[in-house]
Amino acid sequence: MERRPTIKDVAREAGVSKSTVSLVLQGSALVKAETRDHVQKVMAEIGYVYNRAAAKLRSGSTGLIGLVINDLRNPFFSELAASLQRSLSQQDYAAVVANTEEDPAQQQKMIKALIEHGVSAIVICPAYDDSGQALEPIARAGLPAIQVFRRVDDRLDLFPFAAPDYAEGGRLATEHLLAQGARKIAFVGGLEGRPVTQERASGHLKVMAERGQEPVVLAGASTRQFGREQAQVLASQYPDVDGVVCFNDLVALGLVAASAAQGRAIGSELRVVGVDDIEECAHSAPPLSSVSCRIPEFATHISDTLLGWLTQGPAPAPDVRLPVSLKVRASSGES
Structure with missing residues (x-):
């Protein structure tokens, strides 16, 4: 079986450095348009395929975002999940959706499973859990997480909250x-x-x-x-x-x-x-x-905020209300 082409192969065939190829793969504006076009043409010619999952693993991120939704049978929350998934995919992240059916015990299982599968961050519209411990597994895992629509944990430095006004x-x-x-x-x-x-x-x-x-x-x-x-x-x-x-x-x-x-x-x-x-x-x-x-706009705000937090570090505002009409x-x- 023939070996799959690598970045080194692309760089050699294109006559550029590995770092230039990497910048092209990242869509960096630092690369001139003619250089980018040339590198992409070489990639197509030699059959190079970018392994995005491996790249994210090397950077310490799986590229997976957990969406924990309280009731997907409600059309409103189905639209929320679909809009979040769409917005995340536009930034090259994949969403893993977990439906808790308003059941705190099911919610705990879903959170545990998402953490075990290595999600990079979580958006949660939580089921009500009077134990006060609903988000504790996320805190122990050290994952960025945003509460939306319902606030069940007042540690807004760990779990910032966002909802429509x-x-x-x-x-x-x-x-x-x-x-x-x-x-x-x-x-x-x-x-x-x-x-x-x-x-x-x-x-x-x-x-x-x-x-x-x-x-x-x-x-x-x-x-x-x-x-x-x-x-x-x-x-x-x-x-x-x-x-x-x-x-x-x-x-x-x-x-x-x-x-x-x-x-x-x-x-x-x-x-x-x-x-x-x-x-x-x-x-x-x-x-x-x-x-x-205004769910599409809300979802874009949440995904941008979460990924900015995940990739750049600063925590979001603790409590945000977004416009309604x-x-x-x-x-x-x-x-």
């Missing part, structure tokens, strides 16, 4: 509903006492307080089923509520479907806004207004 999203949604003519607005969904619930509700509650209105908060699971159930609760216990900001789109879609089945006119008699802007929002009946977390559709009385 949910407080601003709640404010935008509530002010929009008021501008559309809603007089009494409820916040529906999200487990009581969880920081992410409090943050998503905070902007809404602030606007309500400024208006001197008593809040109506119906806490619970972030699921379609909970949204369906709360449609009946609103109809029987809060008949004067004519606007709803939901914890997420799944709750909103469930609430809209059940409220419409009751005969309520969505978009006029009852106005509803979700959070996350999953793809289904634009295709539901009626289309659902939602606070967009409101996508107005028929469910809130599109104007």
